Amino acid sequence: MEDKHLISILNRITNAKRVYRDKAANDILDNPHLIPKLITKIYDIEDPIHIKAACVFELVCLKDITLLTPHIHDFIGGMSALSHESSLRPVSKICSLWCAYYFAGHTEKIFLSKEDKEQIISCNFDWLIEEHKVATQVFAMDTLKLWGSEEDWIHQELRSVLEKNTDSGTKGYKAHASKLLKNL
Numbered sequence: 001m002e003d004k005h006l007i008s009i010l011n012r013i014t015n016a017k018r019v020y021r022d023k024a025a026n027d028i029l030d031n032p033h034l035i036p037k038l039i040t041k042i043y044d045i046e047d048p049i050h051i052k053a054a055c056v057f058e059l060v061c062l063k064d065i066t067l068l069t070p071h072i073h074d075f076i077g078g079m080s081a082l083s084h085e086s087s088l089r090p091v092s093k094i095c096s097l098w099c100a101y102y103f104a105g106h107t108e109k110i111f112l113s114k115e116d117k118e119q120i121i122s123c124n125f126d127w128l129i130e131e132h133k134v135a136t137q138v139f140a141m142d143t144l145k146l147w148g149s150e151e152d153w154i155h156q157e158l159r160s161v162l163e164k165n166t167d168s169g170t171k172g173y174k175a176h177a178s179k180l181l182k183n184l
Helices: 002-011 018-030 032-042 050-063 065-081 085-109 114-129 134-147 152-165 171-182
Strands: none
Touching: 002 018, 002 032, 002 050, 018 032, 018 050, 032 050, 032 065, 050 065, 050 085, 065 085, 065 114, 085 114, 085 134, 114 134, 114 152, 134 152, 134 171, 152 171
16 A cells, blocks of 8 residues: 555656655655655666655655664665665765764764775765766765774775875865865
8 A cells, every 4th residue: 555655646746847756745745654665666676666756765864864863784785785866866965964964963863884984985985086067976076984993994095085086076076075075
């Protein structure tokens, strides 16, 4: 029943207009028990609806990032499966938002295993190093900057990657990388 309800919500997104995505996000906010199914759908990359699921979950998280916390292990566990830019961008943004929440003093309430942390760091370095759109890379930069406060080597590696790629990056990449490099 929940699967059908979730699919019904996602299928009402007839195009990428924000009004449709906002309506779907509000439906999820009204039915937070659907979040585990939504996360599962994000990583069902064989189903084209996974892109809608990622975009909707981004809006849900923008409204209430704490809703991700009980499901963070499942969210982290699927990140490496994504390859489509239209799902990578919202997932990288969600990851960045949640990590900002985590590092804003909520670490004592959340247990992340060593594997969870390694997965976040690894995926974000992959998104930064591989050929991806600038938005995905900018969110990865922000996430890695945060994790560098816990693991010294991350800032060193991030600095190295940014210095190497800044000249060939887009204007947006260059601007964000330059800002980060000043603060590393």
